[in-house]
Amino acid sequence: MTDGGVNHSRPQSIGNTGLSDADSVVSQEVTVANKEGLHARPVMRFVDVASTFSASISVFNQSGRNERVDGKSAMEMMLLEAVQGSVLRIEAKGCDARSAVEALSSLVESGFSDGSSAEAGSP
Amino acid sequence: MEILRGISIAPGVAVGEVVVLEAEVFRIPRRIISVEQIDAELNSLEEAIAESIEEITAQTKFLGTNLGRDAANVFKWHIGVLKDRSLRKSIRDQIRKGRCSAAYATSTVMRNYQRRFMQMKDPLLVERMRDVQDIERRLLRHILGESREDLAHLTKPTILVAHDLTPTQTAQLAGTRVIGVALDAGASTSHTAILLRSWGKPGVIGLNDISNRLSGGDTLIIDGTNRLVIANPNEATLSEYCEKEAAFVRFTGALDELKDLPAVTRDGHRVSLTCNIEFPYEARIGREKGGDGIGLYRTEFLFLRSEGTPSEDHQCASYREAIEGMGGNPVTIRTFDLGADKYTQQRRYEQERNPMLGLRSIRFSLQNLDMFKIQLRAILRASVYGPTRVMFPLINSLMEFRQAKMTVHDAMEDLEEEGIPIDRDIPIGMMLETPAAAIQVKEFCREVDFISIGTNDLVQYLLAVDRGNEQVSQLYTPSHPAVLRALRDVVRMCTLAKVDVSLCGEMAGAPLYTMFLVGLGLTSLSMAPANIPEIKKLIRRVTLPQAQRVARKALSFETDRQVTNYLRDETRKVLPEDPI
Numbered sequence: 001m002t003d004g005g006v007n008h009s010r011p012q013s014i015g016n017t018g019l020s021d022a023d024s025v026v027s028q029e030v031t032v033a034n035k036e037g038l039h040a041r042p043v044m045r046f047v048d049v050a051s052t053f054s055a056s057i058s059v060f061n062q063s064g065r066n067e068r069v070d071g072k073s074a075m076e077m078m079l080l081e082a083v084q085g086s087v088l089r090i091e092a093k094g095c096d097a098r099s100a101v102e103a104l105s106s107l108v109e110s111g112f113s114d115g116s117s118a119e120a121g122s123p
Numbered sequence: 124m125e126i127l128r129g130i131s132i133a134p135g136v137a138v139g140e141v142v143v144l145e146a147e148v149f150r151i152p153r154r155i156i157s158v159e160q161i162d163a164e165l166n167s168l169e170e171a172i173a174e175s176i177e178e179i180t181a182q183t184k185f186l187g188t189n190l191g192r193d194a195a196n197v198f199k200w201h202i203g204v205l206k207d208r209s210l211r212k213s214i215r216d217q218i219r220k221g222r223c224s225a226a227y228a229t230s231t232v233m234r235n236y237q238r239r240f241m242q243m244k245d246p247l248l249v250e251r252m253r254d255v256q257d258i259e260r261r262l263l264r265h266i267l268g269e270s271r272e273d274l275a276h277l278t279k280p281t282i283l284v285a286h287d288l289t290p291t292q293t294a295q296l297a298g299t300r301v302i303g304v305a306l307d308a309g310a311s312t313s314h315t316a317i318l319l320r321s322w323g324k325p326g327v328i329g330l331n332d333i334s335n336r337l338s339g340g341d342t343l344i345i346d347g348t349n350r351l352v353i354a355n356p357n358e359a360t361l362s363e364y365c366e367k368e369a370a371f372v373r374f375t376g377a378l379d380e381l382k383d384l385p386a387v388t389r390d391g392h393r394v395s396l397t398c399n400i401e402f403p404y405e406a407r408i409g410r411e412k413g414g415d416g417i418g419l420y421r422t423e424f425l426f427l428r429s430e431g432t433p434s435e436d437h438q439c440a441s442y443r444e445a446i447e448g449m450g451g452n453p454v455t456i457r458t459f460d461l462g463a464d465k466y467t468q469q470r471r472y473e474q475e476r477n478p479m480l481g482l483r484s485i486r487f488s489l490q491n492l493d494m495f496k497i498q499l500r501a502i503l504r505a506s507v508y509g510p511t512r513v514m515f516p517l518i519n520s521l522m523e524f525r526q527a528k529m530t531v532h533d534a535m536e537d538l539e540e541e542g543i544p545i546d547r548d549i550p551i552g553m554m555l556e557t558p559a560a561a562i563q564v565k566e567f568c569r570e571v572d573f574i575s576i577g578t579n580d581l582v583q584y585l586l587a588v589d590r591g592n593e594q595v596s597q598l599y600t601p602s603h604p605a606v607l608r609a610l611r612d613v614v615r616m617c618t619l620a621k622v623d624v625s626l627c628g629e630m631a632g633a634p635l636y637t638m639f640l641v642g643l644g645l646t647s648l649s650m651a652p653a654n655i656p657e658i659k660k661l662i663r664r665v666t667l668p669q670a671q672r673v674a675r676k677a678l679s680f681e682t683d684r685q686v687t688n689y690l691r692d693e694t695r696k697v698l699p700e701d702p703i
Binding site (some may be wrong): 037039040041043044047070072073074075076078079081083 | 199244
């Protein structure tokens, strides 16, 4: 991947480092890459991936109203009004928060391509 | 008793019990449930969700690859929403805390989301509102099961109250026992309003929140003549309006008796009254009302009933239905007038800053020649089933007309090569609805077979007033002296050039202007079928010299107010019993 790839900005833990895993909050900003923005198919891809994690997932559209929506909710994700170029903040809380944010960020930045993660990460 | 004012879509009075149309055809009663009932309602919600998911899965499986990829993705999202835990939690909370039924809770929560989609900037996201509506309806159908009420099964005369109606829903009102309509939304020139007008029953729109104020079983008076509705009237008002309603029914009954008589002035001058229609089945209604043909078939309504561009066969079948429905009277088919306020599939195109001056109508067709040619082929194929004319909207320059006409000839050649029968002599005409076309009418007369004056757009462009903009719509009036003079010049020029000229805007269906138009020399007016009886009655009461005198006098005024007052007085003299 070229510019804007996943590896340019690692997910950041926020809050005290002394917190237990279950409480850790991880968040990352990503830019919506695909042309159609977050419409039916991308929303469902996001929700499906988010739902595989036990962490709670919040998403904010920083280019929009910046309200919190539930990343596992098909309805709320559609309400994000995310278009190509929108900057989203994905925030996860729970024991698998870090992997959730990584998976979801790369999904958004890959433009929701149907390919596997290997394909998305290839140069 | 509560009096609300709005915009009238049709005159007349109706009194009846209310059905609030929520979520299409479901009436959701607002009743408080007992604590013991809460579990049952929660179960009912869960079952409805499971059944809805099953139903969508089965439907998409059945359609398989016939379902396009976009539609398949949208249905996947529908399932996603039905499985959505936060959504389910909101509905469950509503049932518990609001102590309301599963149906009511579902409706409330889904409405809330619909409102949020409606406020979005991206038109594709605004469309999602329809999807949320769809999901809501599906859930309600499962929750309510057999107890649902639909309009086709109303057992007594009913007043329909709704937030808004889709054109398709509006079209379905014909043949039900709905006697009047009151809507929250709407401008008098919206497509729903046009359809309601052609349906011909009294209605008031633009009432803001009437669908929230009323519930099923309330009594509502609709006074379309005075642009108001009265909710839960007192005894005196109710009996007063019951009398008015009876008088209105007698009045329309008397008009219907005119249907087999020609529209001819007392001194024998014949005027042809034709219909504006949106759906082919209206041809039949038009004939029942005594129409002499179809002066304007608005084909873009085909888009409302199909996904994407309607196919050639589908279009051909619709045109044929209208042509055959008219039983030998001519049918003027206007090619797609898409764009501007008539957005359908075109939502996908880039948003325009000024759509009324943008890519609309014939401009759109000429930039989408494949679509245009399909339509022309369908019209030509249908032309063998009865007298047909083809008309291009919004022609603004000779080049546009020539290019459109050439496309018709291309389509003709193709069809002939394929051995498909067509009417080779099909008349090809234009709508005259821009100031430029009005000024150049002389040149157009040399090239067109007929001209139809579209006053809705002509008035709007001449006066530079957006009729859909509530802040300035009061400035929109066909009575403006500039409009009257433009009409005079166009009719005069067409008459000199012996080009068939008619008028098909809403002005044609307004009794206020009938004498003026007949006096100008127009012999053909096209209007909503419901307006025909009254216009016919008026024409049968006047003489041509009388109408000519009215036209001359109307043209002598300096302001639109003087014109309107004068025409109102003259019309009242002829139709003293009518609400004008």
